[in-house]
Amino acid sequence: xxxxxxxxxxxxxxxxxxxxxxxxxxxxxxxxxxxxxxxxxxxxxxxxxxxxxxxxxxxxxxxxxxxxxxxxxxxxxxxxxxxxxxxxxxxxxxxxxxxxxxxxxxxxxxxxxxxxxxxxxxxxxxxxxxxxxxxxxxxxxxxxxxxxxxxxxxxxxxxxxxxxxxxxxxxxxxxxxxxxxxxxxxxxxxxxxxxxxxxxxxxxxxxxxxxxxxxxxxxxxxxxxxxxxxxxxxxxxxxxxxxxxxxxxxxxxxxxxxxxxxxxxxxxxxxxxxxxxxxxxxxxxxxxxxxxxxxxxxxxxxxxxxxxxxxxxxxxxxxxxxxxxxxxxxxxxxxxxxxxxxxxxxxxxxxxxxxxxxxxxxxxxxxxxxxxxxxxxxxxxxxxxxxxxxxxxxxxxxxxxxxxxxxxxxxxxxxxxxxxxxxxxxxxxxxxxxxxxxxxxxxxxxxxxxxxxxxxxxxxxxxxxxxxxxxxxxxxxxxxxxxxxxxxxxxxxxxxxxxxxxxxxxxxxxxxxxxxxxxxxxxxxxxxxxxxx
Numbered sequence: 001x002x003x004x005x006x007x008x009x010x011x012x013x014x015x016x017x018x019x020x021x022x023x024x025x026x027x028x029x030x031x032x033x034x035x036x037x038x039x040x041x042x043x044x045x046x047x048x049x050x051x052x053x054x055x056x057x058x059x060x061x062x063x064x065x066x067x068x069x070x071x072x073x074x075x076x077x078x079x080x081x082x083x084x085x086x087x088x089x090x091x092x093x094x095x096x097x098x099x100x101x102x103x104x105x106x107x108x109x110x111x112x113x114x115x116x117x118x119x120x121x122x123x124x125x126x127x128x129x130x131x132x133x134x135x136x137x138x139x140x141x142x143x144x145x146x147x148x149x150x151x152x153x154x155x156x157x158x159x160x161x162x163x164x165x166x167x168x169x170x171x172x173x174x175x176x177x178x179x180x181x182x183x184x185x186x187x188x189x190x191x192x193x194x195x196x197x198x199x200x201x202x203x204x205x206x207x208x209x210x211x212x213x214x215x216x217x218x219x220x221x222x223x224x225x226x227x228x229x230x231x232x233x234x235x236x237x238x239x240x241x242x243x244x245x246x247x248x249x250x251x252x253x254x255x256x257x258x259x260x261x262x263x264x265x266x267x268x269x270x271x272x273x274x275x276x277x278x279x280x281x282x283x284x285x286x287x288x289x290x291x292x293x294x295x296x297x298x299x300x301x302x303x304x305x306x307x308x309x310x311x312x313x314x315x316x317x318x319x320x321x322x323x324x325x326x327x328x329x330x331x332x333x334x335x336x337x338x339x340x341x342x343x344x345x346x347x348x349x350x351x352x353x354x355x356x357x358x359x360x361x362x363x364x365x366x367x368x369x370x371x372x373x374x375x376x377x378x379x380x381x382x383x384x385x386x387x388x389x390x391x392x393x394x395x396x397x398x399x400x401x402x403x404x405x406x407x408x409x410x411x412x413x414x415x416x417x418x419x420x421x422x423x424x425x426x427x428x429x430x431x432x433x434x435x436x437x438x439x440x441x442x443x444x445x446x447x448x449x450x451x452x453x454x455x456x457x458x459x460x461x462x463x464x465x466x467x468x469x470x471x472x473x474x475x476x477x478x479x480x481x482x483x484x485x486x487x488x489x490x491x492x493x494x495x496x497x498x499x500x501x502x503x504x505x506x507x508x509x510x511x512x513x514x515x516x517x518x519x520x521x522x523x524x525x526x527x528x529x530x531x532x533x
Contacts, residue, residue, distance in 0.1 A: 012301050012317050013324075013520065015164055019293035022168025027285045029175035031347070034281050036182050039351035047197050049270040050133030052277040055204070056262045057112065057138060058145035064248050065105060065145075066152025070097075071296075072386040073243035074153070076303035077236070078160040083304045090160070091224050096237050098153045099230040105146045113139035130270055133197070140201040147208030154215035157224055159296055166218055168293065170211050177207035247391035260402075261421040264409055272418040275360035278348065279422065283368045286332050287375045294321050295379030302387035314384065315446035320519070321380045322437075326456045327509075327516035329373040334467040335501045336369045339474060339494055346490040360418070367419040371426025374433045381436040384444055397435045401428045455516070462508035470501030 037048075074097055081090035120135035155167035181203035185196040216226060231237055265276050298321050305313040336343070340362040349358050385393050405428040412420025437449060474497030481489040509517055 012297055012320060013522075015162065015297040015301070016294050016321075016324075019164035019168050019297055020289055022165040023293050024289045026169060026171040026175070027288050029172045029179075030281070031285060033175040033178050034278065035347055036179050038278065038348040038353040040182050040186070046130045046133065046270055047193055048277075049130040049266075049273040050137060051197065051201070052273055053130075053134045053262050053266060054138040054201075055141055055144075058141055058143075058148070061105070061108065061145035062148045062152065065101065066149040069244050069247035069391075070101060070149070070153055071156045071159075071299065072247040072382070072391055073240055073389075074156050075160055075299050076306075076387055076389050077240060077243075078157065079300050079303040080307040082160055083307050087223070093236050093240070094153075094157055094224060095226060095229055096231045096234055097240050098150065098226060099228050100232075100237060100241070101153055102146070102150060102228065103230055105149050109142050109146045112145075113142040116142070130273075131266065137197065137201050140198065141204055144204050144208040147205070147212045151208070151212040151215050154212070154219045154226075157219050158215070158222070159300055161222055162300060163218075163222070164293075164297060167215065170215055173210045173214065174204075174207040177203055177210065243389060243391045245391075246395040247386070260406055260409060261425060264413060265418055265421055268413070268417055271356065271360050272364075274357065275364045276418045276421060278344075278357075278361045279365035279368055279418075282336075282343070282347075282365055283372055283375065286329060286372060287379075290325060290328050291376030291379040294325060294376070295383060298380055298383040299386060302383050306387045311444060311446050314387070315444055318380070318384055318444070318447050319452060321383075322377065322452050323455050323516050324520060325376045325380060326373060326452075326459055327514070327520070329376045330456070330459050331463040331466055331501065331505045333369045333372040334463045335470050335498060336372070337366050338467050338471045338501070339497050340365045340369075342474065342478075342490045342493040342497070346487070346494055349486070349490075364418040364422045367416065367422035368426060370423075371429045374426065374429035377433045378429060378436070381433045381440075384440040385436065388443060390443075393439050394436060397432055397439070400435075401432045404428055404431065455514070458512040458514055459509065459516070462505050462512060462514070465508060466501040466505035469504040470497040473497050473500035 074094075078090045078094055081087070081093065116135050116138035120132065120138075123132055123135065151170065155170065158164075158167050178200075181200050184203075185199050219226065261276060262273075265272050298317065301317055302314050305311075305317065341358060344358050344361050344365070348361070349355070382394055385391070405424050408424035408427060409421050412424050414420070416423060441447070441449065474493050477493045477496045478489075481492055484492070506517065
């Protein structure tokens with residue numbers, strides 16, 4: 001197999017690298033936010049537990065109505081019109097679809113806030129403090145779902161225009177506002193925690209508004225001017241609705257699994273809640289950098305290829321995306337398992353985040369990491385279905401996986417606590433990916449799963465040996481740095497172990513003649529044919 005990708009896969013690779021760079025910058029700021037919040041709240045506090053559970057609701061709505069369902073139904077339709085040169089039709093559809101989204105989310109936001117307030121008022125006095133706080137602040141953070149979903153809609157328009165970097169950078173606004181809010185309320189926190197928590201929740205609404213307006217302005221500069229004009233009887237709007245309803249379920253496996261985890265972990269106490277939240281944040285960083293970026297690019301590219309009837313291009317693009325996800329995420333998962341504790345100590349162990357919090361977080365993280373490749377592959381595996389405007393097939397898969405996740409959660413949490421919830425999510429995510437890829441074969445016979453599986457085997461062997469190298473070097477380094485300050489020692493252990501594992505992995509990939517590293521390097525430069533065009 002040649003290491004030089006085809007022109008279409010090279011274009012996907014370049015767009016993916018552009019999107020990845022933007023998302024990486026955003027995730028770095030997100031990691032800084034998590035570090036600040038860990039210092040501020042710790043992992044076992046009641047306030048932290050209440051906020052994590054409450055904020056999970058608007059975050060889930062964002063994943064379903066913005067990053068998931070809206071993009072799955074919206075991007076193929078708009079990208080198809082743009083590919084045909086019908087920009088006016090694309091903008092008309094976009095305006096009506098976004099107006100519909102704003103109406104539905106506005107109703108959900110009001111109802112959700114009202115229900116949460118009613119539950120808070122009816123809670124018995126025996127209810128735990130973090131449960132009461134959760135329902136107290138939920139009405140405050142609910143409007144964030146509306147703002148961030150509209151921001152996601154404007155980002156989908158930019159992605160349809162193959163503009164990936166600026167939407168990927170947009171979450172930096174959210175992280176900067178949250179970090180600034182912590183600095184603002186810290187003196188107040190010392191006097192009264194509840195007003196400080198409410199102000200912090202209000203800062204989230206400000207961040208969501210800013211994200212929405214920035215992307216709206218960027219769309220305006222590229223020709224799309226949004227006006228709120230809901231039209232219910234338009235044939236294209238009805239088609240959009242028929243696609244988005246099943247897509248809400250089809251793209252919701254990981255989000256619903258996470259929400260189930262958050263609901264069940266409340267029964268394990270505040271320590272488990274914080275551990276699950278911080279471990280999820282660590283797993284989501286590579287998922288966002290690799291998986292989300294590739295999924296966004298693939299959806300646009302595969303939609304345009306399907307609109308042109310070019311199944312060979314779809315197959316080669318899908319194979320390229322899957323191979324790159326495996327190449328990058330398998331070593332991340334294995335090295336993460338080996339280096340979980342030094343990484344958590346380096347990032348979070350300060351202030352209220354103590355040794356107990358480190359152990360609890362590492363326990364959950366080690367059960368999430370086997371699912372990391374699946375979390376990223378899922379972003380790609382759903383795109384062939386959505387590109388064909390088939391949003392019903394993922395529904396069937398998602399319903400099975402959600403039900404299985406609930407059953408496994410109830411069983412595994414009895415023995416592994418928050419680790420059982422994480423392991424259940426990992427197992428179900430793998431089942432989701434395998435099912436989605438298997439079911440796309442009849443419609444895309446040009447793609448051969450055996451080729452992807454054969455590519456994964458040497459990557460898995462190389463990553464396993466790299467994990468052994470990282471463990472040996474990290475253990476050796478730990479034994480010789482006992483007199484060092486804790487922060488410097490953990491940094492040295494993580495750097496030494498990570499470098500040993502990374503170098504070993506790349507060396508073995510080249511020794512095994514894996515094409516993925518050179519494919520990725522070749523994507524950085526446009527081919528002469530593409531440059532000439």
